[in-house]
Amino acid sequence: MGLRLVLVTGRTLEQAAGMHKGKCSEEYRAAVSRGEIAPENLAALSLAEGGAALLRTEHGTAEVRLFSAELPAGLLFLPLGPFANALVGDATEGTGMPSFKGIPVEVEPL
Structure with missing residues (x-):
């Protein structure tokens, strides 16, 4: 069973630290593949902390x-x-930069 959520993206300290170690480093990959959602959304997906999702x-x-986080x-x-x-x-939209916020996303546990 999946959920329809709203995706927002941004920078994190872990992502920046990983980038300095190299975009092929395990630290970078772990940082940029870590999504955060509200605890009740994680529970609705029947996922434990760190569970895989599509x-x-x-x-x-x-x-x-x-992972659960203090989010609405x-x-x-991500x-x-x-x-x-x-x-x-x-x-x-003529700005030269795509929108990285407010994107509808379907989330399914793997």
Whole structure:
């Protein structure tokens, strides 16, 4: 059973530290594949902390690990990086930068 949530992306300290070790490092990969959702959303997916999930938007899919965080129910946070990029479209509305916030996302446990 899946959930429909709203995806927002952004920077994290772990993502930045991993990037300095190299984008091929395990630290970077772990940091950018870590999604955060409200505890009640994690429970609704029947996932334990760090459980694997498939994220799907109209632009693509990504497999990430999910953790509970102090977020509003219905919101999913994912650090910027290759996993987030797979979910974000390329339309820029003339700004030169795609939208990294407010993207509808389907979340299914793996």
